[in-house]
Amino acid sequence: MAKINKIFSNILRLLAVAATVVAIVFMVTSHDSAQVLNLTFTAKYSYTPAFKFFVVGEAIAGGYTVISILLSFKTLFWRIIVFLDMVATVLLASSISAALAIAQVGKKGSTHAGWLPVCGQVPHFCDRVTVALLAGFAAAVIYFVILLCSLYAVL
Amino acid sequence: MAKINKIFSNILRLLAVAATVVAIVFMVTSHDSAQVLNLTFTAKYSYTPAFKFFVVGEAIAGGYTVISILLSFKTLFWRIIVFLDMVATVLLASSISAALAIAQVGKKGSTHAGWLPVCGQVPHFCDRVTVALLAGFAAAVIYFVILLCSLYAVL
Numbered sequence: 001m002a003k004i005n006k007i008f009s010n011i012l013r014l015l016a017v018a019a020t021v022v023a024i025v026f027m028v029t030s031h032d033s034a035q036v037l038n039l040t041f042t043a044k045y046s047y048t049p050a051f052k053f054f055v056v057g058e059a060i061a062g063g064y065t066v067i068s069i070l071l072s073f074k075t076l077f078w079r080i081i082v083f084l085d086m087v088a089t090v091l092l093a094s095s096i097s098a099a100l101a102i103a104q105v106g107k108k109g110s111t112h113a114g115w116l117p118v119c120g121q122v123p124h125f126c127d128r129v130t131v132a133l134l135a136g137f138a139a140a141v142i143y144f145v146i147l148l149c150s151l152y153a154v155l
Numbered sequence: 156m157a158k159i160n161k162i163f164s165n166i167l168r169l170l171a172v173a174a175t176v177v178a179i180v181f182m183v184t185s186h187d188s189a190q191v192l193n194l195t196f197t198a199k200y201s202y203t204p205a206f207k208f209f210v211v212g213e214a215i216a217g218g219y220t221v222i223s224i225l226l227s228f229k230t231l232f233w234r235i236i237v238f239l240d241m242v243a244t245v246l247l248a249s250s251i252s253a254a255l256a257i258a259q260v261g262k263k264g265s266t267h268a269g270w271l272p273v274c275g276q277v278p279h280f281c282d283r284v285t286v287a288l289l290a291g292f293a294a295a296v297i298y299f300v301i302l303l304c305s306l307y308a309v310l
Contacts, residue, residue, distance in 0.1 A: 042267065043268075044267070047265070047266075047268070048268075049256075049259055050259070053256075079310050082306065082310065083303075083306065086241070086244075086302065086306070089241075089245060090244060090245060090248045093245045093252075094248045094249060094251075094252040095252070096249075097248075097249040097250070097253040097256075098252040098253060098255065098256035099256070101204075101205040101254070102257070102260070104205070105257070105260070106268065110202070110203065111202075112196075112202040113198075113203075113270070113273050114271060115268070115269075115271075116270075147241065148238075151241070154309055154310060155234050155237065155309060
């Protein structure tokens with residue numbers, strides 16, 4: 001039973017690594033530009049602190065996941081893995097939430113604050129950010145399930 | 156040792172309830188308005204989906220915390236409490252991150268997206284939102300420690 005749990009957990013970890021890699025690649029390569037009234041309007045993930053936090057969060061969680069797969073073969077480290085799984089879950093939930101909040105304003109704008117939506121001008125940017133956010137969301141959900149597996153094994 | 160852990164955990168839970176109540180009260184009562192070029196500019200938490208999510212997240216976490224204090228006296232429920240503590244931690248981290256991302260744009264604006272900062276016009280709104288976010292951040296940190304205590308007791 002413990003062996004099946006470990007195999008299932010490692011399959012989920014591989015999926016989480018894939019999801020974080022997709023999220024990082026699509027977010028980092030999401031630049032686009034448009035001409036608005038003779039002015040060039042450029043959209044880049046690095047202009048938005050929340051998107052930078054998203055990339056850093058996904059990178060840390062993805063990197064840790066690779067290490068956790070290697071560590072999972074040494075039963076000595078299971079306590080530290082449960083703790084770090086918890087940190088990774090919180091980090092992923094936090095980074096996807098911050099990025100989603102900004103993406104929502106980018107898509108719909110905020111009438112009361114006078115912030116106009118930007119997706120009409122830079123659709124290529126928004127499409128790639130959408131894929132990155134979907135992958136980031138998948139990574140967060142997968143990590144939640146990984147943490148559940150770890151807790152189930154412990155409890 | 157287990158008794159000390161439970162007392163410490165319940166003190167932290169009371170602090171978490173206090174922090175979520177402060178966060179909700181300050182966020183909900185944060186409206187302000189200003190005259191800009193003969194137009195009335197109104198700022199309200201409910202105009203921003205991220206701030207609404209923040210209030211809902213704090214309310215759910217705060218409500219659960221009250222119930223968890225009562226349940227903690229029945230040792231029968233400790234497994235479900237560890238699981239729900241995990242959910243509450245993720246929910247609090249998620250809601251504070253989304254709200255912080257929007258607050259950062261409200262304070263500094265986003266030059267590249269053409270979103271102007273609003274705190275100059277509605278300082279009273281921003282001050283109250285700042286207090287709400289500090290309380291929400293405190294609630295998330297307290298919950299992280301509560302979850303650590305729960306895991307420590309389990310492991």
